[in-house]
Amino acid sequence: MFNLTKKHLIIYSAIILVFISHITSFALPAKYIKIRYSKSDGLVRIVLESNSYNLIRKSKVFTSYSLVKIAFHDYFVLEPEEIETPLFEFNHKGKNLYFNIKELKWIKLLRLDNPPRLVLDAIVEGKEAVPPKPPAPPEGKKESEQERKPVTEKRTIVIDPGHGGKDLGIYNPSKSEKDIVLRIARKLRRSLSRNKYAKVVLTRSYNKDLGILKRIMIARKANPGLFISIHLTSSNSVKIYTALGRNPEGRESYLLSESQSKFINESRRFAEAIGDSLKGVLDIEISYESLNIPVISSMNCPAVLVELPGPDFLDYNRKNIALISKAIEEAILTLWD
Amino acid sequence: MRIIVFSVILILLLGIGAGVFYFYYHEEPVTKPLITETKEAIVQNYTYFKIYYPVGSKMEIIEKKVPGLMNQTKKAETLIKEYLRVSRELDTGIIPPDTDILGVYISDDGTLYLDFNTSLKDNFTGDVTDEYMLLKSISDTMISNLEIEDVVILVNHKEVETIGGHFYVNRPIKELLRIYTETGTQP
Numbered sequence: 001m002f003n004l005t006k007k008h009l010i011i012y013s014a015i016i017l018v019f020i021s022h023i024t025s026f027a028l029p030a031k032y033i034k035i036r037y038s039k040s041d042g043l044v045r046i047v048l049e050s051n052s053y054n055l056i057r058k059s060k061v062f063t064s065y066s067l068v069k070i071a072f073h074d075y076f077v078l079e080p081e082e083i084e085t086p087l088f089e090f091n092h093k094g095k096n097l098y099f100n101i102k103e104l105k106w107i108k109l110l111r112l113d114n115p116p117r118l119v120l121d122a123i124v125e126g127k128e129a130v131p132p133k134p135p136a137p138p139e140g141k142k143e144s145e146q147e148r149k150p151v152t153e154k155r156t157i158v159i160d161p162g163h164g165g166k167d168l169g170i171y172n173p174s175k176s177e178k179d180i181v182l183r184i185a186r187k188l189r190r191s192l193s194r195n196k197y198a199k200v201v202l203t204r205s206y207n208k209d210l211g212i213l214k215r216i217m218i219a220r221k222a223n224p225g226l227f228i229s230i231h232l233t234s235s236n237s238v239k240i241y242t243a244l245g246r247n248p249e250g251r252e253s254y255l256l257s258e259s260q261s262k263f264i265n266e267s268r269r270f271a272e273a274i275g276d277s278l279k280g281v282l283d284i285e286i287s288y289e290s291l292n293i294p295v296i297s298s299m300n301c302p303a304v305l306v307e308l309p310g311p312d313f314l315d316y317n318r319k320n321i322a323l324i325s326k327a328i329e330e331a332i333l334t335l336w337d
Numbered sequence: 338m339r340i341i342v343f344s345v346i347l348i349l350l351l352g353i354g355a356g357v358f359y360f361y362y363h364e365e366p367v368t369k370p371l372i373t374e375t376k377e378a379i380v381q382n383y384t385y386f387k388i389y390y391p392v393g394s395k396m397e398i399i400e401k402k403v404p405g406l407m408n409q410t411k412k413a414e415t416l417i418k419e420y421l422r423v424s425r426e427l428d429t430g431i432i433p434p435d436t437d438i439l440g441v442y443i444s445d446d447g448t449l450y451l452d453f454n455t456s457l458k459d460n461f462t463g464d465v466t467d468e469y470m471l472l473k474s475i476s477d478t479m480i481s482n483l484e485i486e487d488v489v490i491l492v493n494h495k496e497v498e499t500i501g502g503h504f505y506v507n508r509p510i511k512e513l514l515r516i517y518t519e520t521g522t523q524p
Binding site for chain 1: 350504516
């Protein structure tokens with residue numbers, strides 16, 4: 001009825017297609033992953049940098065002999081699609097990336113922010129592995145807090161078993177949070193104390209009432225290098241909290257320490273190390289949250305609050321307490337290595 | 338004729354664009370009316386309350402109508418009682434058993450003091466999220482319905498450091514919640 005010629009139809013169809021593709025691409029900005037790599041003596045470092053924090057945070061890594069599979073929760077564009085190197089081969093299929101790393105012995109993982117990136121340190125057969133310097137941050141951004149110091153002197157870790165005394169925390173008829181977290185803390189202290197470089201301080205080593213402010217004062221007095229507060233959640237999951245950063249007033253107060261903002265990235269790395277380690281012993285969902293919980297926000301060091309599954313969901317018998325304690329210990333030692 | 342065709346295509350494209358934006362960016366409000374409008378509501382004076390309650394880690398709202406018009410203090414007292422009742426009815430799991438309100442005061446500077454019995458603290462059993470949602474639901478419910486600046490929680494006529502062992506409550510809670518969730522400008 002519009003008396004359109006074939007030529008007009010083609011032009012109009014093309015215009016419609018261009019518009020639709022523009023609208024769709026605007027509404028759904030493409031997530032990408034950029035691959036870069038380096039090699040030093042006995043170690044191949046592969047860095048996957050993304051524009052999506054969630055893409056990196058929610059990625060899962062699986063290894064089998066020389067094959068490494070990284071499963072992402074969403075589709076992404078890979079840049080570049082091909083790299084010619086004798087060190088490894090890789091394939092991009094759907095939401096997954098597959099690496100075949102030659103002579104792979106084991107891998108270490110690191111998830112970093114600003115920009116979000118997943119760092120795979122592949123230890124390969126050959127000479128003794130010498131860890132290279134951490135991946136360089138983007139230009140103009142300082143990352144001094146992420147540089148690791150070699151362990152040459154005693155480091156203090158403060159373990160804070162939550163609740164206590166009249167404050168039971170989460171409980172069922174037979175078990176309470178205050179007792180469970182105290183047992184885990186004590187076990188962790190025993191294990192860590194075997195390390196000659198570790199000094200362990202507990203905010204409470206027996207069942208007693210202890211307020212938030214008193215915990216903070218005990219911890220800060222010990223001048224710790226790491227702080228971990230252990231609690232339970234009311235669900236069948238593990239939640240690991242880190243602070244958000246500076247308080248809105250931008251000044252030190254009894255509620256929040258200004259200096260915690262310097263340790264945000266290290267605290268998140270600590271959280272991820274604990275999460276990865278716990279994942280190995282508890283087949284359970286692990287989530288990471290950021291909230292200025294006073295006990296962690298007031299620390300002058302990397303600090304996390306870990307919530308383990310509630311007593312209705314996990315039997316806190318001797319074996320499980322040992323497993324959890326061992327997992328947290330490994331995360332601490334990995335961070336200190 | 339060409340102008341008509343171009344106009345039709347343009348309207349079509351704008352429609353597609355608006356549709357895409359609507360589906361990707363529009364979020365439905367979570368308000369759920371609990372009581373439907375009745376004949377009495379039209380002829381009788383009602384006080385309307387919005388009561389916030391947690392569902393998982395999200396906050397939802399229920400609208401309640403209470404007969405009669407009230408002054409601020411009476412309104413605050415009725416509101417906190419409605420809040421406790423709704424929380425129990427919906428089994429939100431954050432209000433400890435036997436929790437009751439002992440008194441309600443509003444200071445000259447617009448701070449609302451809610452004085453609970455000791456069950457609020459003694460019977461509280463919850464994790465970080467539960468405690469945070471308890472504070473937030475009380476704060477949001479009170480501040481959205483009353484002409485007040487902030488809310489202070491008392492237990493048995495006294496200030497307490499914490500309810501559940503994770504967060505302070507010895508300061509006005511709206512201010513505390515802001516500190517717990519916001520980050521300042523990074524240096």
